Amino acid sequence: xxxxxxxxxxxxxxxxxxxxxxxxxxxxxxxxxxxxxxxxxxxxxxxxxxxxxxxxxxxxxxxxxxxxxxxxxxxxxxxxxxxxxxxxxxxxxxxxxxxxxxxxxxxxxxxxxxxxxxxxxxxxxxxxxxxxxxxxxxxxxxxxxxxxxxxxxxxxxxxxxxxxxxxxxxxxxxxxxxxxxxxxxx
Amino acid sequence: xxxxxxxxxxxxxxxxxxxxxxxxxxxxxxxxxxxxxxxxxxxxxxxxxxxxxxxxxxxxxxxxxxxxxxxxxxxxxxxxxxxxxxxxxxxxxxxxxxxxxxxxxxxxxxxxxxxxxxxxxxxxxxxxxxxxxxxxxxxxxxxxxxxxxxxxxxxxxxxxxxxxxxxxxxxxxxxxxxxxxxxxxxxxxxxxxxxxxxxxxxxxxxxxxxxxxxxxxxxxxxxxxxxxxxxxxxxxxxxxxxxxxxxxxxxxxxxxxxxxxxxxxxxxxxxxxxxxxxxxxxxxxxxxxxxxxxxxxxxxxxxxxxxxxxxxxxxxxxxxxxxxxxxxxxxxxxxxxxxxxxxxx
Numbered sequence: 001x002x003x004x005x006x007x008x009x010x011x012x013x014x015x016x017x018x019x020x021x022x023x024x025x026x027x028x029x030x031x032x033x034x035x036x037x038x039x040x041x042x043x044x045x046x047x048x049x050x051x052x053x054x055x056x057x058x059x060x061x062x063x064x065x066x067x068x069x070x071x072x073x074x075x076x077x078x079x080x081x082x083x084x085x086x087x088x089x090x091x092x093x094x095x096x097x098x099x100x101x102x103x104x105x106x107x108x109x110x111x112x113x114x115x116x117x118x119x120x121x122x123x124x125x126x127x128x129x130x131x132x133x134x135x136x137x138x139x140x141x142x143x144x145x146x147x148x149x150x151x152x153x154x155x156x157x158x159x160x161x162x163x164x165x166x167x168x169x170x171x172x173x174x175x176x177x178x179x180x181x182x183x184x185x186x
Numbered sequence: 187x188x189x190x191x192x193x194x195x196x197x198x199x200x201x202x203x204x205x206x207x208x209x210x211x212x213x214x215x216x217x218x219x220x221x222x223x224x225x226x227x228x229x230x231x232x233x234x235x236x237x238x239x240x241x242x243x244x245x246x247x248x249x250x251x252x253x254x255x256x257x258x259x260x261x262x263x264x265x266x267x268x269x270x271x272x273x274x275x276x277x278x279x280x281x282x283x284x285x286x287x288x289x290x291x292x293x294x295x296x297x298x299x300x301x302x303x304x305x306x307x308x309x310x311x312x313x314x315x316x317x318x319x320x321x322x323x324x325x326x327x328x329x330x331x332x333x334x335x336x337x338x339x340x341x342x343x344x345x346x347x348x349x350x351x352x353x354x355x356x357x358x359x360x361x362x363x364x365x366x367x368x369x370x371x372x373x374x375x376x377x378x379x380x381x382x383x384x385x386x387x388x389x390x391x392x393x394x395x396x397x398x399x400x401x402x403x404x405x406x407x408x409x410x411x412x413x414x415x416x417x418x419x420x421x422x423x424x425x426x427x428x429x430x431x432x433x434x435x436x437x438x439x440x441x442x443x444x445x446x447x448x449x450x451x452x453x454x455x456x457x458x459x460x461x462x463x464x465x466x467x468x469x470x471x472x473x474x475x476x477x478x479x480x481x482x483x484x485x486x487x488x489x490x491x492x493x494x495x496x497x498x499x500x501x502x503x504x505x506x507x508x509x510x511x512x513x514x515x516x517x518x519x520x521x522x523x524x525x526x527x528x529x530x531x
Contacts, residue, residue, distance in 0.1 A: 065201060067205075068201040068205070072198075076194070076197060079190075095193075097531065098193065102192050105189075106189060118194070121192070121195040122197075124195075125195045125198070126198055126199060129199055129203055130200075134206065137203060137206075137207070138203075138206060139207075141207040145196055145204065161482075161497075162482060162495035162496075162512065163484060165495070165530065166512075169528070179187075
């Protein structure tokens with residue numbers, strides 16, 4: 001079913017809105033959740049939370065495309081769940097490694113008192129992504145948006161694993177310099 | 187800002203960029219490989235780094251290799267990375283006179299193991315050997331000219347079935363690719379165990395690597411022998427001279443940098459580091475704890491390279507998981523320099 005028809009089901013508060021969404025995007029959302037959580041039950045619960053959040057968001061929100069809209073909800077749900085688990089020392093999937101990699105974009109000793117405006121940071125990162133060459137940007141997003149394992153990224157693009165690692169290393173360096181120029185880092 | 191905030195901020199990436207990343211068509215060129223079917227360019231480079239050494243060191247030298255009968259050892263070469271000895275042995279036994287002898291290279295820690303040559307059998311044995319009452323711990327490598335790996339595996343399987351309680355088609359420590367076997371005499375702490383791996387010699391035959399140990403040594407010598415076997419590479423001495431100069435240079439540079447890295451002594455490789463190079467070490471000399479389990483080299487262009495990525499799989503003190511020393515090197519004016527080196531899990 002086309003996205004617009006599914007969105008119409010949400011707007012009309014039809015019962016099969018979730019069924020249709022699940023049929024079309026269930027695997028996609030599950031894959032995002034799994035990459036972050038690496039636990040079947042947690043990933044399934046996360047996907048169910050996605051449908052609930054989507055139901056609560058539409059209306060008034062009217063996404064142009066469901067796929068990225070749902071993906072972002074799933075990603076946020078999975079991340080929050082993973083954070084809670086890490087506090088309890090459970091699970092983690094790729095996320096601990098990913099957060100460790102992103103640490104390299106930040107100063108060695110961040111001030112505990114600093115608060116960064118989330119919106120300003122989002123805007124800055126979004127502009128940064130547009131400065132990257134296509135391949136480098138895609139590899140960066142597969143790793144740090146979709147939380148894909150390095151081997152999966154290499155397989156997806158027909159690249160050597162070392163090439164993926166090298167690309168990510170370069171991108172992280174560029175991101176750090178970008179954030180410094182935008183004075184988002186001390 | 188912390189890494190979690192950064193992770194969430196990345197979540198706001200444009201839909202168009204996310205959609206583009208899913209197309210999976212960014213780069214469909216096949217991965218660059220050193221070795222193409224029928225050739226052995228990668229391993230040529232391993233040999234090209236070391237000067238030829240003619241056998242003749244004294245019989246009391248535990249690291250000496252004496253040529254066996256019938257010119258079984260054509261030559262041997264060696265280079266060092268700290269206490270690691272890069273070894274290459276050339277075999278000619280069993281081949282027609284005009285055939286180019288296959289040879290191999292591998293990494294082993296010569297502060298832990300000594301090499302032996304008995305006829306056409308190359309062995310590594312612990313310098314600190316377990317008591318004679320226990321099954322011997324050793325890694326043996328033999329060449330089977332004209333016998334393909336699968337056939338060699340089937341023959342060995344039959345032989346082992348007569349002398350071991352159980353034989354299975356996967357080694358205790360399987361390596362990526364290739365056939366392997368495991369044979370065992372039970373689970374008692376001193377029960378004999380055996381792992382075997384089979385490598386194509388690129389000339390219709392095979393090399394057979396056999397690791398023997400006892401149960402209690404599975405995660406000691408058993409694991410180290412598997413790591414050594416994982417660094418095993420077959421090469422072709424006849425094509426050695428044809429390898430371009432940048433190949434030898436890349437390996438020389440890599441080995442010098444590896445030694446400096448694991449020794450936590452970047453000054454030893456200062457001339458090989460590019461200006462502003464980042465060099466992230468363990469913070470201490472780890473060479474005595476080190477087990478190298480494989481090296482992977484990738485260049486951006488086989489004919490006129492400008493960058494290379496080197497990944498050294500290793501573990502410290504027999505820890506369960508592998509760590510990777512990953513380096514990027516750039517090639518300019520006939521020499522390689524390291525742009526960055528870092529550790530990754």
